[in-house]
Amino acid sequence: MEEIKFDWDEGNTGHIAAHKVSQTEAEEVLVDDPLEMDFEITEEGEERWSYLGETARGRLLYIVITLRTEKVRVITAFDAPMRDKLFYLETKAGLHNGSEDTQIRE
Numbered sequence: 001m002e003e004i005k006f007d008w009d010e011g012n013t014g015h016i017a018a019h020k021v022s023q024t025e026a027e028e029v030l031v032d033d034p035l036e037m038d039f040e041i042t043e044e045g046e047e048r049w050s051y052l053g054e055t056a057r058g059r060l061l062y063i064v065i066t067l068r069t070e071k072v073r074v075i076t077a078f079d080a081p082m083r084d085k086l087f088y089l090e091t092k093a094g095l096h097n098g099s100e101d102t103q104i105r106e
Helices: 010-018 023-031 082-092
Strands: 035-041 047-054 060-068 071-079
Touching: 010 023, 010 071, 023 047, 023 060, 023 071, 035 082, 047 082, 060 082
Parallel strands: none
Antiparallel strands: 035 047, 047 060, 060 071
């Protein structure tokens, strides 16, 4: 498996810190097979993916990323809302069967 490289600077580390999420926690989620929730292209043409996943301590985070120069850039990361937590737990338990069940965030 290829190592994931991350793009961090004061902009994105400061933003996720405001949500009380550390850089380490965000990376843990993204390297541990998170559940893809959404894909969008911004008005500026930037592709963004949203994921749900757990940190090593079991914290469930919702993370939005983009790819820049072959690196993963975290746009935001925060504690998953309750509806997403339930969806994640049900999916991990096998109660949802694929992308048609994925909840698209508004």
